[in-house]
Amino acid sequence: MCRDRTNAGPVHPGKRFGRLTAVRKTDRVDARGERRWWECDCDCGNAIEVRRDLLTEGKARSCGCLWKETRTGNCGGITDLTGRVYGFLTVCWSLSDGRLVCLCECGGMVTVSRNKLHHGDIRSCGCQAVKHQKHPVWAHIPTATGHRRFPTVAAAARFAGINAAQIEKSVHTGKPDANGWFWSRYHQGA
Numbered sequence: 001m002c003r004d005r006t007n008a009g010p011v012h013p014g015k016r017f018g019r020l021t022a023v024r025k026t027d028r029v030d031a032r033g034e035r036r037w038w039e040c041d042c043d044c045g046n047a048i049e050v051r052r053d054l055l056t057e058g059k060a061r062s063c064g065c066l067w068k069e070t071r072t073g074n075c076g077g078i079t080d081l082t083g084r085v086y087g088f089l090t091v092c093w094s095l096s097d098g099r100l101v102c103l104c105e106c107g108g109m110v111t112v113s114r115n116k117l118h119h120g121d122i123r124s125c126g127c128q129a130v131k132h133q134k135h136p137v138w139a140h141i142p143t144a145t146g147h148r149r150f151p152t153v154a155a156a157a158r159f160a161g162i163n164a165a166q167i168e169k170s171v172h173t174g175k176p177d178a179n180g181w182f183w184s185r186y187h188q189g190a
């Protein structure tokens with residue numbers, strides 16, 4: 001694994017290593033009788049002792065708070081996601097286990113993991129199920145032709161240069177997409 005070696009070299013008080021700031025060399029002695037340990041303050045407020053080589057090789061960047069944040073998947077450092085919109089879902093509140101309770105535009109409530117929401121794996125309560133994406137859609141384009149039919153939402157998204165969720169949202173709400181186009185489902189015999 002590649003480590004950040006930009007801090008290679010001597011350690012001195014005040015030098016930063018990720019979230020850690022070196023404070024002073026400790027009296028702690030290693031097996032060879034050398035004092036290689038440094039007391040460091042972390043940005044989160046904790047103080048820890050770290051071996052010099054772990055600091056200079058980029059293997060120690062925090063007191064452990066950085067690992068905890070990335071382990072829990074807090075969406076790029078944002079801990080409070082209340083009010084944020086992901087597709088058709090609006091985050092209402094967060095549960096103690098890290099999952100999020102969301103309100104869908106259709107009125108349904110759903111509990112989802114932060115990672116699935118953040119990475120786009122879940123965009124609705126289920127009302128926009130994958131089965132709908134196989135149905136053809138009409139694009140109501142303000143051009144000379146006026147309308148164009150696409151076999152799938154994915155094909156329409158490629159043509160329009162937007163993501164499928166925006167088309168689904170336009171179909172669902174009846175409002176135009178980012179291009180100003182309206183979308184509707186194509187029904188056999190219609």
